[in-house]
Amino acid sequence: ETGVTQSPTHLIKTRGQQVTLRCSSQSGHNTVSWYQQALGQGPQFIFQYYREEENGRGNFPPRFSGLQFPNYSSELNVNALELDDSALYLCASSLGGTQYFGPGTRLLVL
């Protein structure tokens, strides 16, 4: 196990709703990244936080937003959910070059 935890494990929402996913980083890791993994695809980079600041973003719209807290835990918020947002959401914490992933949150949007 990596020491990275995510909650909840599963979530069902309807179109237009908002969702918050949570991630607890491995102890001492000051960088957290979020990825979206659609069924049958590789993970796609959403954004990264370093010491509570967003320092990189992939090709995702502004309705995907995040926070990192002083203890390096993190949240991913998605507003105005769309059907295509259904996916496995992964967070990864890192210190230096290697990212360690949590088990993911599976989101289903109906």
Place this chain on the structure above:
Amino acid sequence: AQSVAQPEDQVNVAEGNPLTVKCTYSVSGNPYLFWYVQYPNRGLQFLLKYITGDNLVKGSYGFEAEFNKSQTSFHLKKPSALVSDSALYFCAVRDIGGGYQKVTFGTGTKLQVIP
């Protein structure tokens, strides 16, 4: 822009035989290269990485990977496959010169080890 290609959607190998999962990459500078494994309904588990140094990298569970700069490849290998190795394998790349740790993943290769 950085990218990763995994040309095989699925690789089948008999238990006990050597296995290879292929990966090629493209970055503007020098690469960090990674292999991860994903079991059904699970997150990604780190297997190994190449940053610099010896072109043959050894990782977890008996896996190794060979970095080939001229062919821009980073193939994953194991001398003797186990049924428990059956999973989805992802190659990933990060540009060392990048200002942040954006990692780009391939589309994955499903490894099926046949008893």
